[in-house]
Amino acid sequence: MSAQKRAGPSTAAVSRKRVNYTPQDVNEVLAKVAELTKDIKNEPEVALTLSDLALPHAYCEVVDKDANAVMDEIEATMLRMANTIMQGQGFEFNVPSRTKTNQMYVPQLDRIVLKDAMGRRPFSSTQTCRKAAITARILSLVHQLCIKRIHVTKRDLFYTDVKLFEDQSQSDTILDDLSCMLGCTRSSLHVVASEKGVVVGRLTFVEDGDLINCSKMGVGGKAIPPNIDKVADFQSDALFILLVEKDAAFMRLAEDRFYNTYPCIIITAKGQPDVATRLFLRKLRSHLKIPVLALVDSDPYGLKILSVYMKGSMNMSYDSSNLTTPDIKWLGVRPSDLDRFNIPDQCRLPMTDEDVRTGKKMLEEEWIQSNPEWVPELELMIRKKEKAEIQALSSFGFQYLTEEYLPRKLAAGDWC
Amino acid sequence: MSAQKRAGPSTAAVSRKRVNYTPQDVNEVLAKVAELTKDIKNEPEVALTLSDLALPHAYCEVVDKDANAVMDEIEATMLRMANTIMQGQGFEFNVPSRTKTNQMYVPQLDRIVLKDAMGRRPFSSTQTCRKAAITARILSLVHQLCIKRIHVTKRDLFYTDVKLFEDQSQSDTILDDLSCMLGCTRSSLHVVASEKGVVVGRLTFVEDGDLINCSKMGVGGKAIPPNIDKVADFQSDALFILLVEKDAAFMRLAEDRFYNTYPCIIITAKGQPDVATRLFLRKLRSHLKIPVLALVDSDPYGLKILSVYMKGSMNMSYDSSNLTTPDIKWLGVRPSDLDRFNIPDQCRLPMTDEDVRTGKKMLEEEWIQSNPEWVPELELMIRKKEKAEIQALSSFGFQYLTEEYLPRKLAAGDWC
Known part of the structure; x- marks a missing residue:
């Protein structure tokens, strides 16, 4: 199907230089990710803590x-x-x-x-x-x-x-x-808490004495354990962590063994992040020192999920230093992607009044304002009153996500 | 705590012969299970199909x-x-x-x-x-x-x-x-369908070319894959499959490595069974020919979950031969357990009117009536208007489930 449909996103709307996603180009595709990684590896060994700040x-x-x-x-x-x-x-x-x-x-x-x-x-x-x-x-x-x-x-x-x-x-x-x-x-x-998350990709670790190899976990992946203190000895040659909101996208990535072509670790909490997945992500990020790129729905709920990973929830604020991963990059699906990738109108969903209210409230929040590039994205979403799920990318073909959208975004360093 | 609390279920109420759960007794504990397995192994190789029945x-x-x-x-x-x-x-x-x-x-x-x-x-x-x-x-x-x-x-x-x-x-x-x-x-x-289930225990299989060893899956277990056709080559020395309604009980069993002492495979769909878990269970049971024992809450919802595993749902009746595992034994928590194990009153919950209505409706259903021993259990539940979760067993100590309740039930062949 859909040579005609595919025409959309491969036109000038996306990038001037047409990228061919053949395996030889992997290093080229991942050059921007490698830069991000370099910055992280250069971070001071000891992160800023509360006691470093001269607070009143x-x-x-x-x-x-x-x-x-x-x-x-x-x-x-x-x-x-x-x-x-x-x-x-x-x-x-x-x-x-x-x-x-x-x-x-x-x-x-x-x-x-x-x-x-x-x-x-x-x-x-x-x-x-x-x-x-x-x-x-x-x-x-x-x-x-x-x-x-x-x-x-x-x-x-x-x-x-x-x-x-x-x-x-x-x-x-x-x-x-x-x-x-x-x-x-x-x-x-x-x-x-009970477990909900799954992980797959270029990672091995020891869980309660068992050596777990996440690149040999078939298509279903490894369940993230509820007791993080039984997890140790992370080893990985991944260049980044891909944090996915939903299990449908996770399944696509796992079945296509996306991590074999683009060395990464893929994680999902299947919706609202649970404590076990947040602890796991935090521990992974701080041990491996590689960037975390997030793939969420383009709606206020997707941003809300990002915020829980990044800033924590009010309810457990006393534990925020262990549960949060502050420097997650918003890879997609961003409101500006909808036009740039020519997502068909019928795959965009109208935002409800409640969605718009939630979005407007978010605009005023400090954590959104502290990411200056997020503000225009959220403003665009609210102005157009349109949202879209990750699955909307399937309108260009079932494997568009893994074969075109993600490589294109990675190559362009198109995150914020 | 609770030498005094533990006294409850270890008294005559449960069994006249007091069983000591030391490792030497595993064979004794599992004797009844072994009988059940023998029956299954003796089943005719080809199960009855629709075409075998001279139906109008x-x-x-x-x-x-x-x-x-x-x-x-x-x-x-x-x-x-x-x-x-x-x-x-x-x-x-x-x-x-x-x-x-x-x-x-x-x-x-x-x-x-x-x-x-x-x-x-x-x-x-x-x-x-x-x-x-x-x-x-x-x-x-x-x-x-x-x-x-x-x-x-x-x-x-x-x-x-x-x-x-x-x-x-x-x-x-x-x-x-x-x-x-x-x-x-x-x-x-x-x-x-998206995946939800998890498996742990004495089982290896091949998933999309990867060899998965479920006894080396830490405490979190292996996520059951959404695409059952990528699963092959089940190998196991387990004597039974323990099907668990909830992830809290699954976690207890996994952390205590229950399957090391009592060779079994432990599966949960974390609530309402999804298609992937049902397919997996069906395939496991038909390949290994070992009994499936179910541990669910003592309430109409627990039975409903059993019924979905056993009889399928109306919605997918055309697929019932592939999705269902007809001969699951109801190990616990059964309404008669509440008194026999002296579950404290405050751990029993009153049934709502809706619960009672659901229970009464179930009593009339053919699939309940086809399991004659289930009828008095359900009648008892409705008469006493009491329900209880698997977690209620924690009132005797956190490891009561794995160290006493299950071994005792298994030894007594206490399923129906």
């Missing part, structure tokens, strides 16, 4: 700790508690506040962090007595998990004492409090 | 065909078409009807099948002219996919001709029609 007040951040360190923290907390009881001051916890007013976007770090406001949680007050009891109970459960070196889900944790917790939102909230209190990530607490 | 009328069923066979079918269809046009009879398709009245449960086969009613789809009628055009277009697209030997999603297919298809439900419906028309499964048409 203190911040609360968490770090990955191993099971022994978490147990030490828990035991120290309980000892302090015992001391205050002995001194007649009663039994109370000091818990960092996680309310919106205690959160802040730090432009130097390009992510949301938690400020230093604390809340008291005395057992002697009728208002906080239940919360204090739940806090103590979860401390003991986490201590147990650390001893056994096993991981459970939030749901498992809830079921260990339904009588006390009453509903899961209560145990979940206090688990997040605990994370801030002990200064360690939620996965250090051995409580993990 | 013909049925429409589909089989897996390779790309060449599908192309042959498409070309034959188009030749017939050309002939009828030459003979002045015009251009029309004959398409098997997929309405509810043309569907039927066949107790001998224990699944839903499609009867032989056909519908005409002439191009000359204003009522069917669009449908005929879409049918012809999708035939040509599928032919292309078969030539290229690539797989796409329904969404990709839709985007190749949005102008004609208008919305995805139209191309989806006609794709299913085509499957019946050509007598081949939807995956033979090279149009696949």
Whole structure:
């Protein structure tokens, strides 16, 4: 089919120099990516942290700790508690506040962090007595998990004492409090989210003692594990990481073994990114020091997904330093691609009023403004009131994505 | 914690003979499973098919065909078409009807099948002219996919001709029609669903040329591929397949490497089963001839999930012979387990009115009645108006599932 249809994007609209995507040209196609990689490799070894900034007040951040360190923290907390009881001051916890007013976007770090406001949680007050009891109970459960070196889900944790917790939102909230209190990530607490992500491509790593070779994972790929602390020893000759919003595009890339021609690692969380995939991406990026290029739908929801990977969510801002990958490049599908690649009108979808509202709100957000090239893209989207899915590229042929769109974008360094 | 809590299920309520779950006892624990396996291995090599039954009328069923066979079918269809046009009879398709009245449960086969009613789809009628055009277009697209030997999603297919298809439900419906028309499964048409399932345990197979060893897949497991025709050469020393409803339970089993102690293959579709996982399970079961034991929530939704694995869904009844695994044993969590294992009251959830209605409706269904031991279980659930999740077992300790509940159930042959 569609010699006629294909005519669209291969015309002058895209690039003056017509690129032939034969295998010999791979190095040429990837020259711009290589430049990006060079910049990253030249980054200072130690990234900027909160303590490097002379900020007016203190911040609360968490770090990955191993099971022994978490147990030490828990035991120290309980000892302090015992001391205050002995001194007649009663039994109370000091818990960092996680309310919106205690959160802040730090432009130097390009992510949301938690400020230093604390809340008291005395057992002697009728208002906080239940919360204090739940806090103590979860401390003991986490201590147990650390001893056994096993991981459970939030749901498992809830079921260990339904009588006390009453509903899961209560145990979940206090688990997040605990994370801030002990200064360690939620996965250090051995409580993990369920997995959703998949990875394929030029990567090997060790997972719980097993050597995983992601270039030998067929077309289905390897499920990204829920417990990132069991993942170690990343090895890769990839030049970039391709972060894909949806599994349909992932499938196309995996089946065409895109990574064999263009050395890369392909990751998807199948929609809204889960914690496990975010942790995995962050760890991958910081170990391999290669660029992350994102392929998302051209709509506000696609940008929202990028923002979760890059800036984190408000809900887990205390953990933003471990969950976020700040320097993701927006490869496509960008609003300006629609005309440049002549996406047919019938493959573009009208934005709903809600979409437009979401987009306008985003325009005002600091993280969009901190990427100056994103603003005109988002403005274009809102002005034209048009969105498009990655799949819209199939209108030029099923393999247009892997055989033309991506090589063309990579060769042109067409990301922002 | 909980020497006191654990006391519950280890008392007489469960079994008179107290079983110690030390490694030496694995053979003893699995004796009942081995019996089940023996029965399966003794099954006649060729399973009963529709043609073996002397049924009053013909049925429409589909089989897996390779790309060449599908192309042959498409070309034959188009030749017939050309002939009828030459003979002045015009251009029309004959398409098997997929309405509810043309569907039927066949107790001998224990699944839903499609009867032989056909519908005409002439191009000359204003009522069917669009449908005929879409049918012809999708035939040509599928032919292309078969030539290229690539797989796409329904969404990709839709985007190749949005102008004609208008919305995805139209191309989806006609794709299913085509499957019946050509007598081949939807995956033979090279149009696949997105993947959701994960597998781990004592299994190796070849996926698109790569050797996959599922016992070396860390704790995250291997993603089940969307294109089952790329999966071949199953090898396993597992004694059974453990089919798990939810990923939290899957994670527990994977992290505890349950399959190392009790040789098995563990699969989950993370909720509602997708086509890829159903195809994978079916293929696994028919190649390895080992029993499938299911671990689902004790609620009508858990049974519904079992029914989709076992009997298929109405929507894809024409494909039921390839998608279903009829002889799954319901291992747990069964309504009778709640009292026998002394699940604490606060871990049991009250059934909603909707739950009770769903349960009552199920009781009348043939597939429940064809499993006589399931009826009293479902009746008990409805009578007590109580449901429970697999996670409720965590109330006895995080590893109660893998260290006590499952070994105990397996040893007692406690499935139905």
